[in-house]
Amino acid sequence: MRKLSKKNKTILLIALVVAMLIPLAFTLKPHSNADGRTKEVHPVFGSIRLTISTTGTVQPQNRLEIKPPISGRIEKILVREGDRVRNGQTIASMSSTERAALLDAAQAKGPEAVQYWEEVYRPTPLLAPIGGEVIVRAVEPGQTVTANDVVLVLSDRLIVKAQVDETDIGKVKRKQPARISLDAYPQILVHAVVDHISYESKIVNNVTMYEVDILPQRVPGVFRSGMSANVDIIEETKNNVLLLPREAVQQGAEGSFVLIRGAKNGKIVRQPIERGIADEESIEILSGLTTEDRIVIKTAIAPARKRSGKSSPFLPFGRKKK
Numbered sequence: 001m002r003k004l005s006k007k008n009k010t011i012l013l014i015a016l017v018v019a020m021l022i023p024l025a026f027t028l029k030p031h032s033n034a035d036g037r038t039k040e041v042h043p044v045f046g047s048i049r050l051t052i053s054t055t056g057t058v059q060p061q062n063r064l065e066i067k068p069p070i071s072g073r074i075e076k077i078l079v080r081e082g083d084r085v086r087n088g089q090t091i092a093s094m095s096s097t098e099r100a101a102l103l104d105a106a107q108a109k110g111p112e113a114v115q116y117w118e119e120v121y122r123p124t125p126l127l128a129p130i131g132g133e134v135i136v137r138a139v140e141p142g143q144t145v146t147a148n149d150v151v152l153v154l155s156d157r158l159i160v161k162a163q164v165d166e167t168d169i170g171k172v173k174r175k176q177p178a179r180i181s182l183d184a185y186p187q188i189l190v191h192a193v194v195d196h197i198s199y200e201s202k203i204v205n206n207v208t209m210y211e212v213d214i215l216p217q218r219v220p221g222v223f224r225s226g227m228s229a230n231v232d233i234i235e236e237t238k239n240n241v242l243l244l245p246r247e248a249v250q251q252g253a254e255g256s257f258v259l260i261r262g263a264k265n266g267k268i269v270r271q272p273i274e275r276g277i278a279d280e281e282s283i284e285i286l287s288g289l290t291t292e293d294r295i296v297i298k299t300a301i302a303p304a305r306k307r308s309g310k311s312s313p314f315l316p317f318g319r320k321k322k
Helices: 006-028 097-106 111-120
Strands: 037-041 044-060 063-066 072-077 090-096 124-127 132-137 152-155 158-165 177-182 189-204 207-216 228-245 250-252 255-261 268-272 274-278 282-287 294-299
Touching: 044 274, 044 282, 072 097, 090 097, 097 111, 158 189, 158 228, 177 207, 207 228, 228 274, 255 274
Parallel strands: none
Antiparallel strands: 037 294, 044 158, 044 228, 063 152, 072 090, 090 124, 132 152, 158 207, 177 189, 177 228, 189 207, 228 282, 250 255, 255 268, 255 294, 274 282
16 A cells, blocks of 8 residues: 655545534524514513604794984993893984084094083993893994894794694693703703794795794803704603613504513414504504513524625635735
C-alpha cells in the first residue's frame, strides 16, 4: 500500500475537519417560528384618555392697537413690552405739531422759555382703553407720528387659536378640557379649556377647518404672541379601567378577541372580549378578561440580513479572495 505524502495528508485532514463542521453548523443553527415570536402580558388597571390632537398659534384674544388722536411728536413712553396696565392708565404723552414747534423754538431762548411753554401748553396723554398686557411698543420718544400710526398694542389675554378638522369638530364642546404645549418649550404643559368654536369654516390646504379658541387656565410667562402650539382636546377620560396594549387585541368576523394561554394545559385559544375606548397605546377592556389572564401577543420576526460577499476570517479556509 502506497504511503500518503505529507501534502496529501494535510488535504485529507482538512477534508475531515470540514466534514465534521458541516453537520455541527446545521445543529447549532437557530430554528425560527414561521408564525413569529410571541410575548405574554397581563391586563392591568389604569387610566385612558381619548383626545383630539391639533396645532395652533398663540394669539391675543382681543388685540387693541393704540393710535394717537393727533399728529405730532412722542414725548414719553411710560410702559414697555410685557407690562400690565389698567383701564384709564396714562401710558404715553405726546406734543401736537404746534406744541412741538413752540418747544423747539424755545430751546434757542433758554431753559426758562422751555419751562414756560411746557406749563402753558400741556402735552396730550395717551390712555389705556382696557386693562391688559403691552405686547408691542412700536415707537420711541422723539419720534414723529400721525393719527394713522400705531404707538402701542395691548392684549387682554393670550390664548391659542387652534384649527380643528370638520370630521372632529362635532366632538368639541365649550368648557371641554384641553392641554397646550409649545414647540419652543415642549416640557411645559398648560391646562386649558375650549372657550369658543367658530361658526364659519376656513379652507386650509383644501381641508375644511374650524377655528377653536383654547383658553389657558394660567398663562405662563414664556407665552409670546405668534408661538406655535400643540393642542390636545380631551374628549373622554376613564380611570381605573382594565387595559391592554393595542397590538394584543385582534378583530375577527364575530368581533374582537385576544389570544389567551390556558393556565393548566398551556394551550393558546381565542378569547372573545368587549372593548371600549382606545388611545394610541392602549384599549379599554369592558368584559371577557381579568388581570390573571395571560395574553399572547405575536410579534413579527425581523427579516434576516443578506450575507455580504466576505466570509468570516475564522472559517477553515480563511477569508475569500476577490
